[in-house]
Amino acid sequence: MTISVPDPRSRFPKAPFKPQPQDFPGLSERMQPEPDYGEDSYRGSGRLSGLTALVTGADSGIGRAVALAFAKEGANVAIAYLDEEAPDGDAAARSVEAAGRSVLKLPGDLRQRSVCEDHIARVVAEFDRLDILVNNAAFQHPSQGLEEIDDTEWHRHFDTNVHAMFYLTRAALPHLKPGAAIINTSSVNTKTPMPMLIPYSMTKAAIANFTVSLAGSLVERGIRVNAVLPGPIWTPFIATGMPPDDQKSFGSQAPMGRPGQPAELAGAYVYLADPDNTYTTGALLPVHGGMPML
Template sequence: MSPPAETPDPRTRYPQPPFETQPQDFPGLSRDMSPEPNYGEDTYIGSGRLSGHVSLITGGDSGIGRAVAIAFAKEGSDIALAYLEAEEEDARDVAASIERVGRRVLLLPGDIRDAAHCRALVARTMAEFGRLDTLVNNAAFQHPRESLTEIDDEEWRRHFDTNCHAMFYITKAALPHLKPGASIINTSSVNAKMPMPILIPYSMTKAAIANFTVSLAGSLVEQGIRVNAVLPGPIWTPFIATGMPAEEHKKFGSQAPMGRPGQPAELAGAYVYLADPNNSYTSGALLPVDGGMPIY
């Protein structure tokens, strides 16, 4: 018998700052980041925890959503992947990873600010797979501004249309198809508890998502549907290249006690936990994954 593998030190397991500045236009591509984010293609090991499931994941082309899609597929779930058309290249990379582990994938490009498109995401998922077990509301928009006066009306609305209104449209459309045992997982943020002055509208939407999660969990408990949220801390994704000032890129993640940003692959297990039917007593939870940052 070979000796057990050494457990990696979480402080040094993944890249640490300083990083290069790497601004991109929204929504950003993974291949243009240095270093590229780790999505768990080669490291996440599934154990059939979501065998036979179907999951609809928004923002699944890159970042946290991509790692979740790969982990869910390795756990046995087929995937409906929603993303912006500008991210087609990343989405096709994710689709290839899903198909390599023997699961089916449905690509659903489009803008979730459109209520009709949100309803179509659910309708097409049901038409293709005939069921829906887990809905992951993950897609988001973020843009930093030094002052409230710099935010125009359109940009303000875009934050809420993408981060909050789309979540309402998609969840409402999905509810008639969710059976007892189904799970809804929303991506909030540590910004819900610790808002950043340069991210006023983004932080507001993430606080609203946390509130929506807990309220909806109470509303759906009698239907046997669980609702939870993950609150990521500083995570190394294209979101950073497009949604943070360039001068912040070099030191990104250094504010966490671990001294580095998290990788998307490090969050995937939290979403798997919340989707796993074995964890049936977990609902209304707000789960931080933030490198040790204290959240109160």
């Protein structure tokens, strides 16, 4: 029997890409090519059977691939997203249902503490449990210098990327039992910040520090806390958060020679969520196509 293993360098598309600017938050269906979320490429094996997960920013990008992978591993999934992302949110929900699991759609703006607290309450009311919290929702906007960053943009980065994570995690803790997992999405920008993404890089460094600190705080309660540090990943973020010229060559700077697809990160989140991986906490797991990290 001959087994074919894909060459990671050529498995997915690489630059040059067409410029494809969109206004934030962006939609998957407008991207060329559309991201791979794992509908065909990810195969589950029941590692999360019977568990319940909440994934924020799950309408598209990394969050959508994670939600689908969790469903294929046997978990029921609540997906949180902005109201204007409803088309992608509906598509993500259909993919979870197609995997045979229950889904709860949670539209709303996580910058509001009340929305975060309501999301947690609705998940527990719907599924009577919460085992996995994935803080993945994020905002990113490039600038050519500090003078170009206005107060509204600055606060939106921190309100979305950092404060929402705090509100959600705090609200979730009373419902998390020993064996539960919290997984945060940081970035390689934690170690190699980009000049045009000053506030974004700062928030991602804050997420990494929050992860390690919280892991130490919660280990005595049997709750594991870890983070994934993605490199250049092909998501609507690229269309909304990068200049058109940078979109053309996106991912070519990685040693792999191409951007990663959301489906390629899903396994990292499954590993960190898997109850069998009980000795992994406080970890910052890079998935970056070989990009050097300081």
